[in-house]
Amino acid sequence: MTSKADRVRQAVLADILSGAVAPGTPLDEVALAQQHDVSRTPVREALRALQGDGLLEVGPRRQLLVVDVSPERRREVTTLRVALEGAATAAACERRDEDDLDRLELLLLKQGRAAGAGDAETFLRLDEEFHLALAGAARMPTLSRMLEQLGAFVRLGRLGEATTTPHMHGLVGEHEELVSLLRSRRAARLRSALATHIEQTTPRG
Amino acid sequence: MTSKADRVRQAVLADILSGAVAPGTPLDEVALAQQHDVSRTPVREALRALQGDGLLEVGPRRQLLVVDVSPERRREVTTLRVALEGAATAAACERRDEDDLDRLELLLLKQGRAAGAGDAETFLRLDEEFHLALAGAARMPTLSRMLEQLGAFVRLGRLGEATTTPHMHGLVGEHEELVSLLRSRRAARLRSALATHIEQTTPRG
DNA sequence: AGTGACTCAAATGTATACATAAGTCCCTCG
DNA sequence: CGAGGGACTTATGTATACATTTGAGTCACT
Numbered sequence: 001m002t003s004k005a006d007r008v009r010q011a012v013l014a015d016i017l018s019g020a021v022a023p024g025t026p027l028d029e030v031a032l033a034q035q036h037d038v039s040r041t042p043v044r045e046a047l048r049a050l051q052g053d054g055l056l057e058v059g060p061r062r063q064l065l066v067v068d069v070s071p072e073r074r075r076e077v078t079t080l081r082v083a084l085e086g087a088a089t090a091a092a093c094e095r096r097d098e099d100d101l102d103r104l105e106l107l108l109l110k111q112g113r114a115a116g117a118g119d120a121e122t123f124l125r126l127d128e129e130f131h132l133a134l135a136g137a138a139r140m141p142t143l144s145r146m147l148e149q150l151g152a153f154v155r156l157g158r159l160g161e162a163t164t165t166p167h168m169h170g171l172v173g174e175h176e177e178l179v180s181l182l183r184s185r186r187a188a189r190l191r192s193a194l195a196t197h198i199e200q201t202t203p204r205g
Numbered sequence: 206m207t208s209k210a211d212r213v214r215q216a217v218l219a220d221i222l223s224g225a226v227a228p229g230t231p232l233d234e235v236a237l238a239q240q241h242d243v244s245r246t247p248v249r250e251a252l253r254a255l256q257g258d259g260l261l262e263v264g265p266r267r268q269l270l271v272v273d274v275s276p277e278r279r280r281e282v283t284t285l286r287v288a289l290e291g292a293a294t295a296a297a298c299e300r301r302d303e304d305d306l307d308r309l310e311l312l313l314l315k316q317g318r319a320a321g322a323g324d325a326e327t328f329l330r331l332d333e334e335f336h337l338a339l340a341g342a343a344r345m346p347t348l349s350r351m352l353e354q355l356g357a358f359v360r361l362g363r364l365g366e367a368t369t370t371p372h373m374h375g376l377v378g379e380h381e382e383l384v385s386l387l388r389s390r391r392a393a394r395l396r397s398a399l400a401t402h403i404e405q406t407t408p409r410g
Numbered sequence: 411a412g413t414g415a416c417t418c419a420a421a422t423g424t425a426t427a428c429a430t431a432a433g434t435c436c437c438t439c440g
Numbered sequence: 441c442g443a444g445g446g447a448c449t450t451a452t453g454t455a456t457a458c459a460t461t462t463g464a465g466t467c468a469c470t
Contacts, residue, residue: 038455041455042453042454044422061421061463084289086288140284140285141281142278143284234451244425
C-alpha cells in the first residue's frame, strides 16, 4: 500500500538525510512534483509529514526549509537520547525477553563483521538499528517512535563530519557490554554505561 | 494567519480531547468537511497532522480512528514524562533564568486561586501549563514539543475519570516545592520530587 | 532623493472533479 | 444449500483548476 505521497516522502527524506539537499534549502512544491512526476497533492502531504517530524521549518515567504541542526540542538538530542534510551533500558531490564536478546546478539555479530570490513556506512546503519532494538526491548511504542524521530536529527548532525568511523571495534565492544548488562538486569549500571556511550558517540555532546 | 486546515485541526483536536468524539470513533473526511463547511483538502491535512501526533490510527477499511489510550499506554506516557521532565528540570537547574521563575510563580498564584474556587477545569489547564513552563525553562525546544504531544495522551487518558480533582491545594503545595527546588538548584532532589509528583497525579501510573 | 502605495507575479491554500481500491452484497454455479 | 466470484458502493488517493496571500518592484508624490 505504498501511496505516491509515501514514496515522495521517503525520497525527500533520503535526500535530506544523505545531504543531497543541504540544510537551509527551500523545497518547492511544483519542482518536487515535476521531479517525481506526480501532482502537487502528494508532494504537499509528504512535506507536511516531514514538517511534522521537525525536519522542515517555515522560513520567510512561507517556504519550507530543511532544518539546520545547530550545536545546541545536537546537545539537546544527545540529552534526549540519554533520557529516553535510559528509561527504555531500565524498563527492558524488567522484561528481559529472550527474543530481544537474540536480536541484539545478531546485530552484534553483524556489527563485528562490518567493523572488520571497515564498512563505515553499514556500521552506522547497524548502530542505529542496534540502539532502536535495545530501546525496543522495553515495548514502549511511543518511546520508540520518539527515538526514531530523533534518529533523523542525529544523522543530520553527522552530515558535516568525516565519514570515517575510527573505533568501530571499540564501539562494538561497548555494545556487547550493554547487552551483557541487560542480560544480567543491572539496570543502574546499564543506564550509566549507555549514557557514557551515547555522549561519546555524538561529538560536541 | 490561521488557515482553514489549522482551524479544522484545532476543532477536531478539541473534540477528541473533550471526549466529544470517543476513542475508536472513525472520522469521515466528507462528514467533517460538511460539518466545518470546507472542502476535503483542509480536512485531510488536519487529519494527517493529528495522525502524525499519534492521536489517530488507521483501522480496518483504512479508516482513521481516534486512538484509545490503554492502561499500558498510560503507564508508558507517565514513564516518558518522568524521563523527559526530569531531564528538562536538570538542565533548567543549570540555567535558572529569573524570567522562568517569575512565570512559574505567577502560575502558582493562579493555581492557588483556582484551587480556592474549586475550579477543577481551570486547575487542570494551569497544571498542564505549569509542567510545560517548568520543562520550558530548560530551553530545549524538541523536548518541549515532545511533552506537548504527550499532554494530549495524558488528557485522553483522564477522560474516563471523575472530573473532580480532590486535593488541588496539596498539588499546589507540591508545585511550590518543585519551584523552590529549582530556585535552589537542587537537581537530584528536584528530579525525584518531580517523579513522585507525576506518578501520583496519573492514576494506574 | 526617499518613502509610500499600488500593481504584478509567484508561491501556497483551497475547491472540485476524477481515479482507484477495498468491502459488501447478491447472484450464480457447484 | 454453501461457496466463490463479480459488480456496485463508498471510501480514500490523486490531479487540476481556482483563490488568496505575500513579497517585490516601480512609479508617483512629497
